[in-house]
Amino acid sequence: FERVATNIAAADAKFESSGDVDRTTRKFLRLLSNRLFLPNSPTLMNAGQRLGQLAACFVLPIEDSMESIFEPLKHTAVIHKSGGGTGFSFSKIRPQNDVVLSTAGISSGPISFMSVFDTATETVKQGGTRRGANMGLLRVDHPDIEAFIESKNDLEKLNNFNISVALTRGFMGALEKGSQYDLINPRTSNTKGSISARKIFDKIVFSAWQSGEPGVVFIDRINEKNPTPHLGNIEATNPCGEQPLLPYESCTLGSIDLSKMVDKNSINLSRLKKTIHDAVHFLDNVIEINNYPLRRIEEMSKGTRKIGLGVMGFADMLIKMGIPYDSEKAVVQAEKIMSFISHESRKASANLAKKRGNFPFYKGSIFDNDSTPYMRNATTTTIAPTGTISIIADTSGGIEPIFAVAHQRHVLDGKTLYETHPLFVKLAKEAGFYNKALAGEIVKTGSIQSIDTIPDHIKKCFRTSHDIAPEWHIRIQSTFQKYTDNAVSKTVNFPADATPEQVKKVYRLAYETGCKGVT
Template identity: 30%
Template sequence: MHTETKQSGSQSEAPLSSAQASGVSANIAATAPGQLRVIKRNGTVVPFEASKITVAITKAFLAVEGGNAAASSRIHETVAKLTEQVSSTFKRRMPSGGTIHIEDIQDQVELSLMRSGEHKIARDYVIYREEQARKRADKQALSPATAQAAEAITVVQPDGSRAALDIERLHTIVSEACSDLDDVSETLILDEALRNLYDGVTLAELSTSLVITARTLIEKEPNYSYVAARLLCDNLRAEALGFLKVADKPTQADMHHLYAQALPAYIARGVELELLSPELQSFDLARLGEALLPERDLQFTYLGLQTLYDRYFIHSNEVRIELPQIFFMRVAMGLAIEEDDKNARAIEFYQLLSSFDYMSSTPTLFNAGTLRPQLSSCYLTTVPDDLHGIYGAIQDNAMLSKFAGGLGNDWTPVRALGAYIKGTNGKSQGVVPFLKVVNDTAVAVNQGGKRKGAVCAYLETWHLDIEEFVELRKNTGDDRRRTHDMNTANWIPDLFMKRVFDDGEWTLFSPHDVPDLHDLYGKAFEERYTYYEEQARAGKIKLHKTMRAQNLWRKMLGMLFETGHPWMTFKDPCNLRSPQQHVGVVHSSNLCTEITLNTSQDEIAVCNLGSINLPQHIDENGLNLDKLQQTVSTAVRMLDNVIDINYYSVETAQNSNFKHRPVGLGLMGFQDALYKQHIAYGSEEAVNFADRSMEAISYYAIDASSQLAAERGAYSSYEGSLWSQGIFPIDSLDLLEQERGADYIKVDKSQTLDWPALRELVKARGMRNSNVMAIAPTATIANITGVSQSIEPTYQNLYVKSNLSGEFTVVNPYLVKDLKARGLWDGVMVNDLKYYDGSVQQIDRVPEDLKAIYSTAFEVEPRWLVDAASRRQKWIDQAQSLNLYINNASGKKLDITYRMAWYSGLKTTYYLRSLAATGTEKSTISTGNLNAVSSGEQMGGPAPVPDACSLDDPDCEACQ
């Protein structure tokens, strides 16, 4: 059988619609001199490539004559001659370039075969073309009943007028939506959508019907997620281009020329509406418009595009004025605005973002290129021990949250309950009443109306209020001393963990009696803490409490089990491995526990985040290091630019960011990267991949920051840092081991890259950024790019995800692909997955090797999560958001897991989860109601899942 002569595309391409045909002249006009382009059947315009003609003609010859050696030479020479004839024909016809339809190329191939005497092959080629045309027609045909019903439908237009249902356009957009996708049916979508329509349906309802129809098919075939996204994109095109007065009812094919027209119209309108910075008008918009790649609209899943539509695209009176590629270009322009060659850099940044190889964090995507470009993700503050300072810190929280920043507050300096207050000759109420105010402020100031305000309070384990602090999220007790909407975290010194291991005693103090403990760590902390314990025993410190360390540890674990809080984070590794320990102290982490930066009353730490899409860098040979290096180099430059462009609502944050210039380059899609390599998460192979992939990211990120230092200068506090001493993150493990003691830590120190050479380069060039790496949760940007979030194992292989954009059926496409390859994907398998809450472990016909690869989060032993995190942590100068999943959790399991986390050198952990928070209701098996959500048990009690963007949801979206 032959292969059709094609210029990239599938055999299911539809005939050109009238709307598409109307754009051909514009395509020709837009074509560069001498350049030929090809219109595919779905209207997409691609460059002319003679090599594709060669391949197609060769396959035609092989199908008739076979591939024996005798025929090979003749075929090669004949094909080369025919290809040249076909190519020359079109070059003669269009010496200045132009646009050719795919059918014209196939006609010319057929004619050349006849003229050259290859009649048998030409005849076979004609028969094949007719057969393919028949298949396309059959695929696009409506059932007779549906076609008859469609003729009676009129559609109410936005102006109130009525028009006959445009079946031709429906065919076109559904054909575009299904193009190049396997196992999807245009006919099924059209039949099902039209069956639910009625005379007088609105245009919006018609569009919604198509999208919903594709949505309902996702659980049976994941590719319908792309179909639904493309149908949604049709709605978006009409909305945005209509508002901008660029086009009416455009198709995806039209975007080849319309994107270039839309960009300057969008910038002008956005500036006029005071939504965009006027500085964007200084770019070469014609050049940037030509750089837009409309085919990248096709790579979105439905969840990804719907999330952008609902929460990211700039709108005016709820009308979206951005399109996907314009959105990415707006962000790229916003990040390139201070570059010397800002047009070239904007195109470079755009290409990286729109490829999904890397994605900036949510605040950057929200605000780049706007009047207030608050692009930073995280803010860390230290709260002083005086009333003016406390309320000043709460005001800072409000201002930072207003512009979409996630917050981490260090409350350790604030004196404890019962401590003496000299100014009033009274006693303090402690930390807890102020935290209630912080909680309510986070609720009131909701990140610009785009997502909930989010804050995490940190308290060191020796603070006298620690026992009440760990109970803040309880559902019982005095509600005035509870914080149901904010997060809490323990900031744990190594000495406490040693006392737990050794079953020693632990003493609690008020910080006003032991003020220097806040700034001490390592051996210095141990010496001073021991001194204060002696003072307390001698009666010189009256306000204190002594208890078994294990009793407090059990209470911390018990509250973590019951409420999910406070999280476990470790003070000493955060400080002993910090590159910036020469100029300050890390007093807390951030909202999501991946940032470890110095804070004080004079400095609010700021971090700027973005994440590499790891599976995009996996090929048939594993991790593509060359591509990874290119991605990291551009990503670090984009992150560094954020620091100078960023809008700072608090001056102390600006001073800190300019002085130290920290960034946090992370990753997402770790689970997808394992799937692409057929590696089980719970395996040594996965742990080794975590090690090697993070080593490469670390190496290239440090190199990229150092290259920027050579170009732009080192950050101002570089001298004296660990970087300046040639001590990299991998080397700082030795510092931690020396201070903690070798008996209390075990970390693999293997390495594979040329680190000595990089140390010499950094020594010569310096570093542009005090900190370079941090792995954030990436929940929302992972949704946008269609991969698993961060370093998480798969939550379930089939489930319903709820967020601010609604409910979405999520099915594991890798599992479906593997089951299809073995003939196991069918309706029964879907039913079984729903019954077993997305697990394959109890489905007998699933092979054992697939059961291992597709184990879900609660089916992976926690030790594998900790081991992989430990291997990553050795390369990271900050930390990582590490959720721990424990099935059938018990006190013993929690004790072992968290001791292991500390013993393995981790800096922080994030949420503890026991059972899934949402699931597909088993009642849907018989009823077919796909998007029902049932409340499930999770750590924190049997309460139903809170609302869509709750921080207690497994897909937390508060900071990314």
């Protein structure tokens, strides 16, 4: 933490006197060592190291030519080697069997090129600091959409990709009416036939039910919220879908541990406010100090200065407050907390802009008006999955429910250890029903809902992701989305006996409640 705090605080020297750098180092060290806030893994791993690449998320553009496909492939390898993840839209590549004028041959289509990126990722990840990951998107009006939807049904293929279909407002309108919609050849912009929206939606749903993919991204909604529309349209997101970005943009993420904001069953708003302001300062410094893998990425990233402050420990926070995850009270807390983080992070960004200047692409942005004369960052909030950093913080991941109340961990000498949620152990001991045999019983399923010896009020607070109805997952996601500049990474868990109809309901509910996507 000392290495990270010292390295990130050094950016202050560009804007303040040297005395302030020491003060900032102490401030950042306090923030990190108390684990009130942690930045994304590349920042923790690479700050103050030779590599110095600190961003987690990148989007690279892919056009319809060999040069514009294989140039990003090279850039992808460089990004993955440095610990970043990449997103691409393959929507501009001409469809399979379309004409290739230069060779008088036929095109192999976008999915064949996705396989090339997949193989490259597999090769790079074996020597990298952490596994490379990709997001592949295809617009729903691309002629190869059916093949794309089913591209991961073979579990041996595209294992280094998450895939999502970019659903348009036109498609959702056709789905509502039960009508056809047009498929467009990206090479010519001409219609290449039409197809039933319900047929395609059912295919998406069935494939997701079968293999968990594709997810869906509501691409027009994302662009309606694009803070810099004068720079172009957003076409893709990072691998987990929470960070829509323009071509060559990167974003640095970080998350506040909400479980550490609870005092006596309520949120300590003054502690949360200070943490937000310190975290925005930290993330803005990361943009300055980052060693970018490409000059073009540096220009775009410093031009928009997007940061993504989010949360982790939401489920643990609710448990500490005695609130079930699948309850109206939890929705109220989500609204209260995220609206506060949104408001304060913008305020912190504006305060930084007064000292350091607005983000360079401010003119023409949604902030270019009298009500927001100062803004340092084009976005300030993102809800990430926090897989690695939530383990370091010893808290629940992102805004997800707890995954299990107890689970097994196999250690090196062949022993099996039971790890039980510390808040459950504490409450169980206080209530007088905790014993070691109980942990062994919980481990069988991870859930406590069918164990008779546990009081109901404790069962309600310790519902796991599989105990919670899919509709509640979406309620929580859409509430956080309402106050998040970028997007929200959230997994909707289904029981093994779920039907395609239940998946369909959730995908539609995500659209109706204002989510930007769902997996």
